[in-house]
Amino acid sequence: MKILLTGAKGQLAKAFIQYFDQHNIHHVPTDATGLDITKLERIRTFLRGQHFTHIINCAAYNAVDQAEKDWQRAFAVNGLGVRNLAVCSNEADCELIHFSTNYVFSGEKERYTIADTTDPINKYGQSKVLGERFFQMTQKGYLIRTSWLFGDGTQNFVAKLINWSQKEKILRIVDDEIASPTYTVDLVQATMELLQIKAFGLYHITNSPACRHEWAELILGEINWNGSLSRAKMADFNLPAKRPKVAILDSFGLAETTGRVMRSWQEVTTEFLRNRY
Ligand SMILES: NC(=O)c1ccc[n+]([C@@H]2O[C@H](COP(=O)([O-])OP(=O)(O)OC[C@H]3O[C@@H](n4cnc5c(N)ncnc54)[C@H](OP(=O)(O)O)[C@@H]3O)[C@@H](O)[C@H]2O)c1
Numbered sequence: 492m493k494i495l496l497t498g499a500k501g502q503l504a505k506a507f508i509q510y511f512d513q514h515n516i517h518h519v520p521t522d523a524t525g526l527d528i529t530k531l532e533r534i535r536t537f538l539r540g541q542h543f544t545h546i547i548n549c550a551a552y553n554a555v556d557q558a559e560k561d562w563q564r565a566f567a568v569n570g571l572g573v574r575n576l577a578v579c580s581n582e583a584d585c586e587l588i589h590f591s592t593n594y595v596f597s598g599e600k601e602r603y604t605i606a607d608t609t610d611p612i613n614k615y616g617q618s619k620v621l622g623e624r625f626f627q628m629t630q631k632g633y634l635i636r637t638s639w640l641f642g643d644g645t646q647n648f649v650a651k652l653i654n655w656s657q658k659e660k661i662l663r664i665v666d667d668e669i670a671s672p673t674y675t676v677d678l679v680q681a682t683m684e685l686l687q688i689k690a691f692g693l694y695h696i697t698n699s700p701a702c703r704h705e706w707a708e709l710i711l712g713e714i715n716w717n718g719s720l721s722r723a724k725m726a727d728f729n730l731p732a733k734r735p736k737v738a739i740l741d742s743f744g745l746a747e748t749t750g751r752v753m754r755s756w757q758e759v760t761t762e763f764l765r766n767r768y
Pocket residue numbers: 497498499500501502503504522523524526527528529548549550551552553568572589590591592593637638639640641644646647
């Protein structure tokens with residue numbers, strides 16, 4: 492294996508790098524400065540003569556609220572960037588691994604399988620759908636949807652909540668938003684199992700579902716926060732982007748392919764916090 496990793500400063504990329512280091516897998520990490528995925532010719536030149544076996548795309552525009560105004564940038568990175576990688580991975584005859592989100596769905600149906608049709612309700616979701624459409628031209632590819640990703644990073648809910656808890660005595664967290672927290676380490680392991688058996692296709696990979704409030708309760712308990720946590724509703728916060736209330740990704744197809752059953756959100760959150768804090 493010789494793997495090109497894009498968006499290598501992001502949280503998912505960091506978990507891949509840790510896995511590759513542990514397993515002695517040859518990889519080339521690139522960030523937005525070294526390899527901007529919106530630049531088709533740059534990627535072509537970068538790949539020439541390199542004989543990569545896989546490209547793992549961890550590059551993304553993930554600022555959900557900002558994307559409402561800055562949608563052209565979101566569409567460029569999450570849409571055209573994926574087109575560029577699809578074109579170049581086909582030309583270089585290597586496998587492409589790309590990640591999408593539960594925000595490609597509205598939440599109307601609440602639980603979604605890989606057979607469901609996308610119906611995004613915000614610009615970020617639209618940009619990821621665009622990426623999924625472009626991804627369809629990939630000859631050897633894995634498209635993996637995930638949700639509420641957390642791990643070694645600062646832009647995820649766990650890190651943000653801990654940061655808020657250090658500044659505030661009272662926190663209000665919504666109890667009507669439900670999805671599945673996903674530990675980057677588990678997502679990497681499940682992805683690598685698919686790669687090992689060349690099971691190209693579409694997958695949903697997450698840990699088990701939780702509501703935002705119960706997830707916060709467990710996190711704050713683990714770090715022994717002595718403030719007060721109260722309940723709120725999504726409607727209390729006037730955020731620029733609409734979000735699906737309940738968007739659970741059903742993992743049908745994963746255990747059937749690799750035998751992997753994903754762990755519970757409680758187990759992975761506790762494991763992450765005990766190792767980290
Ligand atoms: N985070 C979540 O909760 C979540 C949920 C569902 C799905 N996902 C998906 O999972 C994947 C990994 O997400 P993540 O949380 O690891 O993301 P992340 O931590 O935000 O990392 C994304 C990285 O991509 C880089 N990047 C942005 N534009 C780029 C460009 N044009 N070329 C190359 N690199 C670029 C960013 O650099 P800068 O910081 O310098 O811009 C950042 O380092 C993404 O596809 C994401 O959409 C994430």
